[in-house]
Amino acid sequence: MATTFDRASLDTGSLDIRPMTPAIGAEILNIDLGASGIARRIPEIRAALLKHGVIFFRDQDLTQEQHIAFARHFGELEIHPATPKDQPNREVLRISYGPKSRGQENNWHSDVTWREEPSLGSILLAREVPECGGDTLFANMHLAYERLSEQMKRFCEGLTAVHDISRVFARRLGKTPEELHQQYPPMRHPVIRTHPETGERAIYVNTGFTSHIEGLSKDESRWLLDHLYKTAWDVEIQCRFRWQAGSIAFWDNRVCQHFAVSDYFPARRKMERVTIAGDKPFFTP
Numbered sequence: 001m002a003t004t005f006d007r008a009s010l011d012t013g014s015l016d017i018r019p020m021t022p023a024i025g026a027e028i029l030n031i032d033l034g035a036s037g038i039a040r041r042i043p044e045i046r047a048a049l050l051k052h053g054v055i056f057f058r059d060q061d062l063t064q065e066q067h068i069a070f071a072r073h074f075g076e077l078e079i080h081p082a083t084p085k086d087q088p089n090r091e092v093l094r095i096s097y098g099p100k101s102r103g104q105e106n107n108w109h110s111d112v113t114w115r116e117e118p119s120l121g122s123i124l125l126a127r128e129v130p131e132c133g134g135d136t137l138f139a140n141m142h143l144a145y146e147r148l149s150e151q152m153k154r155f156c157e158g159l160t161a162v163h164d165i166s167r168v169f170a171r172r173l174g175k176t177p178e179e180l181h182q183q184y185p186p187m188r189h190p191v192i193r194t195h196p197e198t199g200e201r202a203i204y205v206n207t208g209f210t211s212h213i214e215g216l217s218k219d220e221s222r223w224l225l226d227h228l229y230k231t232a233w234d235v236e237i238q239c240r241f242r243w244q245a246g247s248i249a250f251w252d253n254r255v256c257q258h259f260a261v262s263d264y265f266p267a268r269r270k271m272e273r274v275t276i277a278g279d280k281p282f283f284t285p
Contacts, residue, residue: 011044012048013043015028015031015044020052024053025055025056026054027055027057028055028056032060033070042073057250064272065089067123071123076276077274079091082173096268096270097264097265097268098269103134103265106261107259108206109257109259110141110258111275112253119276121250121251121253121254121278122250125246125272125273126245126269126271132264134264136240136258138256140238140255141256144228144231153192157190157191159213164210165180166180190281196254196282198255243269
């Protein structure tokens with residue numbers, strides 16, 4: 001039986017929080033994430049993350065070192081394979097597009113689901129943004145799960161999907177799928193995931209990295225994935241964030257999907273992401 005999670009019981013203390021939609025997202029005002037006393041606010045910030053799925057901060061003039069230090073309050077950090085080996089502060093993934101490179105993130109996805117232990121969450125900081133465009137959308141996968149019929153929930157809860165890094169990064173990294181699979185073999189994760197902190201269930205497949213569902217024919221797998229994606233992309237379970245330089249989005253990768261809108265070419269958009277390591281997805285009957 002699914003756990004009923006009481007969001008109202010989460011203690012966000014004295015944080016100045018402005019929810020963005022009833023479904024997902026909140027902006028936290030009047031806080032400096034680089035301040036020396038920020039450690040005292042971490043339990044409240046973590047509670048806000050669990051309550052809202054993704055939280056946003058404005059006017060954060062953080063150095064890379066401060067960005068990394070803030071993220072470390074929430075766990076160990078990952079290094080992405082797209083990060084150059086000679087880059088200082090390799091915990092920071094630079095995501096930069098402009099006149100010579102068009103944005104490529106026009107799809108709904110959860111980060112690094114091709115890992116055995118996908119990330120807990122990501123903290124994305126805007127360094128330079130277009131005058132308009134380049135927004136990011138977020139969707140609540142627990143509410144997507146709740147939109148499924150009871151029969152479909154039961155069916156999906158027994159299924160496993162395969163997640164493959166090569167679907168996105170083979171071309172970007174200039175490697176064949178076989179070369180990537182030597183270091184990052186395809187991973188099997190439950191189609192419906194149990195959140196390790198809240199106990200809530202969420203759809204855990206995405207267009208970026210999910211290749212197929214095991215035990216189904218190719219056509220059946222494609223149909224079911226398309227049905228789950230259509231459910232996951234319901235506008236009523238989304239929020240949309242318009243960036244400014246110094247803005248931060250911190251999302252719970254275990255319950256959110258996001259979509260970076262690549263509508264700003266040839267303008268520049270420079271972002272820096274630090275990602276917190278997570279644990280192996282599981283489903284609790």
